[in-house]
Amino acid sequence: MDLKQLNAFIAIADLKSFSAAAEITGLSQPSLSRQLKQLETDMDVILVDRYHRPLQLTEAGQFFYDKVSAVLTELNTITSMTQRLSAPSTALNIGFVPSVLYGHLPEIIASLKQQSPDIEVNLKDISSYQQVEALKSGEIDIGFGRFAHQDAWIQQILLRHERYLVALPKAHPLAHTKEQRLIDLANNRLILYHQTHLPMSTTATTLKTRKNGTLDNEPVTEPLLHLFAQYGITPLMTTEVSDLQVALGLVAAGEGITLVPASLKTVRTEQISYQRLIHENVTSPIYLHTLKDFVHPKIPNLLTAIYHVYERRGITYRQQKFVSKL
Incomplete structure (x- = not known):
């Protein structure tokens, strides 16, 4: 069993089609079919019922899919984080929900750039729950959201109500x-x-x-x-x-x-x-969340800018900071 076989199986299970899975994985259909067959042989289990259209997973295949999907997602997160640790981005990629943009976010970004003129900031409109996956994939480094999250990879602080x-x-x-x-x-x-x-x-x-x-x-x-x-x-x-x-x-x-x-x-x-x-x-609470195991080096600068704006506007807050395990 190897990653190529697992990714081939996941693609087939998601798309319920060998041709569509071959296109998304970049493999030929015969090669994709061989990857799946080898995985089933190694496990001595039939994972896909090939006689239905669209394709269906067997009961064992559905169980394996549910479990291995979570493992591959975690592996992809670890890979992405390892790459970022090896070559940290100089830019700070910030996710935000639209309602935050009407508040103090523009002023916070202006304050951040004033304090750190060399910083590059990229802003992305993205919902609170989509931000969790965006953090794991490296699409964003930090997110402003409206909802609390319970995720083993994420840490968050409450900015204010x-x-x-x-x-x-x-x-x-x-x-x-x-x-x-x-x-x-x-x-x-x-x-x-x-x-x-x-x-x-x-x-x-x-x-x-x-x-x-x-x-x-x-x-x-x-x-x-x-x-x-x-x-x-x-x-x-x-x-x-x-x-x-x-x-x-x-x-x-x-x-x-x-x-x-x-x-x-x-x-x-x-x-x-x-x-x-x-x-x-x-x-409506405003949360700031990032990864537990990797805190972008410019995030403390962002927090400083946030609290600077809050003090200037007379907004009550309790100063907090993110903790990096590394």
Whole structure:
């Protein structure tokens, strides 16, 4: 058994086609077939049922696929990290979620470049959960995200909590109410824009009526619905959209309301009224995360720039640092 055989098997299992797998691996179909056959011979197990179209894994093949995929992912991570240790990049590649860009990120990057004029910074718009794989592959060195992660390869620090505001159309009856309550918003159409949901272990629950009339507790993993569920509230109507900008566009058009981090209060202000919520714990955290085993040498400079901006803006924070095992 060797890596070529394992990669051939993974490609066949993923694509369910010898021709497609041959194309992605750069092997000829006969060569790919030989790699798979040799792997099955070495293990004395049939992994792929070749008589179905599309191809299917046998029960043993599915078990092997599930286990070996995780091993190969970890091996690829180790390889990528070893290469970065051998030849560290001089550039600092930063991932961020779009909502952070409307806050202090531009000011932080400007402060970083002022303190370290020789630094090269590359910014990449990437979701919180995609950042985990991007860190492992070396696509980014550090990420600004909105969700906590539980991953053996990742370490993270909480930068701060940002208050949510309610975004309402200017013509809404509550548009000029300075202190909003979630219960008063429940009869409005709530526009949801998160593409990733909270882990099940961190969610609140809400009561849902079954078809037989009984009530059941159901976990709420959508982030905005989770905020309402914490207070035992379920919005009457919801609409799901692809991203935050679309959600604010619908609010501007009078199609509903939404909740956004306070840093977005300057977006579409001619059409949208942003009002404060009275609930102090209705917040959106900002996390910074990187690898446990490799901390880019410029990350301490980035943290210094972050805290410098926070001090200048009077933002409360607790100073932290990443720990490198190397």
